[in-house]
Amino acid sequence: MSDSLRPVTRPRLYEQVMAQLREYADSAGLRTGDRLPSERDLAERLRISRASLKQAIVVLEVQGLVEIRHGGGMYLRTDSLHPEPVARLVERRRRLPDVLDAREAMETKLAELAAERRSEADLAEIDASLDEMRAQVEHGEFGEDGDRRFHAAVTAAAHSELLGDFMHKIADQIAETRHESLSQPDRPRQSLAQHQAIADAIRERDVGAAVAAMRAHLASVRRVRLLDWNPDESVAQ
Template identity: 65%
Template sequence: MSDALRPMTARPRLYEQVLDRLRAYVAESGLGPGDRLPPERELAQRLGVSRASVKQAIVVLEVQGLVEVRHGGGTYLVRGSLEAEPVEALMERRRRLPDVLEAREALETKLAELAAERRTPDDLAALRSALDHMAEEVRAGGHGIEGDRRFHAAVTAAAHSALLAEFMRSIAEQITESRNESLRQPGRPRRSLAQHRAILDAIDAQQPGKAAAAMRRHVRTVAKVRLLEWNPDPSDDQDAT
């Protein structure tokens, strides 16, 4: 049978081609952490594509934690390479993220409420230790990811609900993804740290309603991630001519 009519592969979208060019540019130029990429307008002109396609590529790199976009100040490398997960994997994470965040809000709001009712002195000590660990990470310029993980684990333990804890374990991998997506955003680690303190204060004071409300506010902040704002609309992938 002729091979001429074999299934065709889809042409990569322009922003995906821009990603490939940017990865090659960083590698060939020897750029490292803290170095700045050319402005979007210049990249669009040099690559012969629209600024929309360049912006889409930059958003992909940003949500992957590979670049930092400083409003009015340009785009800077976080690491010495732009190699990361394929765009297809990124889109799959984007697809499932809303369900994960919805589950987090339902479960963790109830866990915070129960923690305020049931916490022990040992639970409070674990919560404070996790908060201190996150504060140290943030002071050192990190994202506070391990401290965040410890804090939410301590809230779960303080609720003393085996069934809810099992539910949390069942989505642990997806929660880790949402944590990483959230805490990589500029300013988010310090804001999360402050929200954790509010949650702890309510649990310490044995105020279930306030603890639940504080946790709900926190998880809704976590839900505001760039990955969910990314919309790889094919209409954006038009050449600039």
């Protein structure tokens, strides 16, 4: 007879702290841009060490839910604090470098081909994608829809069926890197400017500039908080 009973596990301290912070934000009606209490105040009210509190805050920061402003406190970057399971974060952190390597290999080539082969219709779609992202960013959004549309437009402008198929097959993984990057503070506007540089080079048929601009853009995509995070510091509790 199979035994479906399993040992009861106790939530780790940092998980309990995140749950408390989530409930506090919900009950207080906090929204994007609102400030949370100081670390000292939170530690005293939760009756935990500041080191334990910091571990929970780091997980929230890695997920793009809060922003730590040095000397200025901690602020919400979303309308609620609903973190995903840490195990899922760990798995995404494991596969992220491989996806970024694949993006660099394929998208720099796509930028090169787009600069060589783009049509006026391709340029019109690239411009439309930039307009969409700009509108989203100006409204305080991350601009993910415009970002996705821009990279799809560059891929289409390359007129390479095989590379297009490759990009389609890893679209979900690319979406993860997009979200990680654009959830970094100030990143949406930086990304928009980088997209504009890529578009300008493609328009001018400047192959070298297109490749360099795409490579610089993807280098910034790599600079995400998740890759600096050491999950062992959290799961070790």
